[in-house]
Amino acid sequence: MTHPRPSPSLAPSSRTRVRRLPDRAHYDFDTVAAVVDASRLCTIAFAWNGSVHALPTAHWRDGDHLYIHGARASRMLQALVQDECCVSVARVDGLVFARSAFHHSMNYRSAVIYGRFEAVEDAAAKEAALRAFIERLAPGRWTQLRPVSAKEVHATTVLRLPLAEASVKIRDWGVKDDAEDMDWPVWAGVVPLDVVTGPPQTDPASVVGAAPAVPA
Template sequence: MTELSSTPRTVLGRSKARGRTDRAELHAVLDAGLICHLGVIVDGSPMVIPTGYGRIGDTLYVHGSTGARSLRTAPGDTVCVTVTHLDGIVLARSVFHHSVNYRSAMIYGVPRLVTDEEERMAGLAAITEQLAPGQWDYARLPNRKEMAATAVLALSLEEASVKMRAAGPSDDDEDYDLPIWAGVLPVVTTWGEPEPDPKMTRDIPVPAHISGR
């Protein structure tokens, strides 16, 4: 087990029992996600951008247009990236004790603009495979013009925290006798049936890496 490095920004102030220190649990939360939220300061104001991401080892990659203000501002400044999975709504007998079951990760750091072409392609492959495993080897890869219009940022996972809750309601002792249902409503995300693009010029079967998900 490799533990996460503790910093003033990653030490939990409340509900410390929900914190996790194993770096493998950070990787698991990130690997199970599809979208992260990238928090940056743009022109003195906070901006939070939902975006795709990918992980290679202890580096997180995000990408976007070279014209995006958020990506132009981020390199050299501290950013905060979060990934959250909602696993259930916890219904208690008291509204005060309602809660949610979740897995979440928060990463702080100063991202760098990736300029090495081999790393840029690897980062884009990681982002693509995070959203649709198998798609990088199936679809056309970006050409030189598309690569020139794309910015790739790399963020170290060195400074990160992980927090989770997976339990039922916790009510005050005097409330357990109330005639009120309490429990957990699980939240599950599933894939639907693939919907073909109506602009396809021929009858193309759904590839196995998509139909088998």
Template sequence: MTELPPTDRTRLRRAHERGRYDRGTIDAILDAQPVCHIAYLRDGTPALLPTLQWREGDHVYWHGSSASHALRAQDGAEVCLAVTLLDGLVLARSGFHHSVNYRSVTIYGRARRIEDPRRKERHLEAFFERLLPGRWPTLRPVTEQELKATAVLSLPIREASAKLRNGPPVDEEADYGLPIWAGVLPLRTAIGTPVPDPRNPEGLPLPPEVRTFRIG
């Protein structure tokens, strides 16, 4: 299992025992949660972009409009990408020791825009296959104009760390005898009932990628 060397930006200094630098842990978290937030500088001002990410091998990717000021500012710039899964609320016997169970990844590096249209299309197909396996081949082929209107950026997974917490609350020893309920309230993302577009042709069955969709 590949271990990434900690850097000044990725080394955990507080609660360092929760840190992980192995690619197995990092990749599993990235693959479990498409929602990410990307921090960057825009005209010298801190900015944050919420978007969807997907991993292919040693890179993460995200996409948006070619006209997006955010994506233009990120191209060639140092960025920080973060992914978080909230797994539970940890209820302790004091306000101070309440916490959360979570899995998170932070990646630092220089973002690069994918310029080649055919490569861009392959990455977009990989995005669909990661999120909704089997859907891409059923869709109308992407047009050249759509490819031109879409920007895809990449970030290498070279400078990254994961941070995780799991388990019950950790209270002061003297507090364990207090008559206060403590424990973990597990949280998960629930998949709702699919809502068909009212303009669907009659009799269309629910596709398998929708029936089997999972996240987290």
């Protein structure tokens, strides 16, 4: 099923329209996809049995959809195909130090996506989605692994959510202080934050010593 891509300048729905600081808003597909791709973890808010939950889970993108996976018995996965939800993804890129506490801030990228997940039922499509997940972790790794079994594919639920109803907020600039504070004797500026990979910790029983290349 093909879903329309977000307009570059118009919110796809009233609930995605950014009202607080709308100058930071983006609605185009490429920006939404870039923020989704920049993180490996999303938070999904959903209702289940009269209660509200917000749970973090691994995600990946393939084309126009955000994908998640888990055990068939997962209450979250069961709930997500029955009703709508809200998915959020965020990355902090820097700490903004101003001359007053009021103007301290963060540089960030965040996306909010609304909709209802659909299950990927076809076994071949499900395996292809899982392959995309592994390849996102380390390109080329899927072909190096022991082939996935039909039992494993059956035991895994894969859901996907279209990125059609989404919005992004981005702050990526420096300090904005009041004019009367500019001479205050304190350091002002941005401290960038980034995610880096650490040294691989090889399993003692691993028959291969070289670790896979992991993208940031």
